[in-house]
Amino acid sequence: MGWVGESVASVKSMKIRQSLSQFISLGLIVSSALIIWKGLICITGSESPVVVVLSESMEPGFQRGDILFLHMSKDPIRAGEIVVFNIQGRDIPIVHRVIEVHERQKTGEVDILTKGDNNPEDDRILYAYGQHWVKRQHVIGRAVGFLPYVGWMTIIMTEKPIVKYILIGALGLLVITSKD
Numbered sequence: 552m553g554w555v556g557e558s559v560a561s562v563k564s565m566k567i568r569q570s571l572s573q574f575i576s577l578g579l580i581v582s583s584a585l586i587i588w589k590g591l592i593c594i595t596g597s598e599s600p601v602v603v604v605l606s607e608s609m610e611p612g613f614q615r616g617d618i619l620f621l622h623m624s625k626d627p628i629r630a631g632e633i634v635v636f637n638i639q640g641r642d643i644p645i646v647h648r649v650i651e652v653h654e655r656q657k658t659g660e661v662d663i664l665t666k667g668d669n670n671p672e673d674d675r676i677l678y679a680y681g682q683h684w685v686k687r688q689h690v691i692g693r694a695v696g697f698l699p700y701v702g703w704m705t706i707i708m709t710e711k712p713i714v715k716y717i718l719i720g721a722l723g724l725l726v727i728t729s730k731d
Contacts, residue, residue, distance in 0.1 A: 577726045596623040597692035602635055603702030604646055608667030609633070616703040619646060621692025628652060628663055628687065633694035636665070639679040644691055647674055653684070661687045 591600040604617045621635055628634065630652055635644045650673060651664035662684035666673045675683055708715035
């Protein structure tokens with residue numbers, strides 16, 4: 552009778568250790584991803600080192616679903632560069648080409664005008680009410696590289712949230728059920 556009681560306690564102890572191990576593994580995966588992301592932010596100088604092109608406005612150079620790698624330096628922004636910038640009142644950054652730059656010699660301020668390569672006119676209609684230029688502080692990065700079509704999963708998860716929940720659930724289930 553004593554042996555059976557010890558065996559049940561041993562099994563319970565094993566299950567608790569296994570659950571704790573799975574919980575720690577999940578925590579390590581999440582914290583590793585966060586560390587990698589924060590490391591990229593430090594290396595690139597951009598608050599968002601990777602973005603996905605969400606529209607056709609930059610075709611044919613960039614297609615919807617392309618992933619852009621960003622870098623932000625203190626170098627002057629020049630016409631012809633692809634920049635990613637935020638506009639007040641918009642949640643999603645915009646990826647467009649700089650078509651005009653005005654530098655003020657006295658203050659050092661820079662006024663930037665942008666345009667999507669596939670758009671007929673400049674971006675002034677996209678800017679916040681009363682805004683005619685993008686300021687340097689609105690720019691979150693300059694495109695330095697890209698991977699074609701790799702960002703489609705992000706677009707699908709944004710447009711169809713159920714896919715995101717299924718994917719997260721499947722990954723969580725995989726971590727929980729792994730015997731390693």
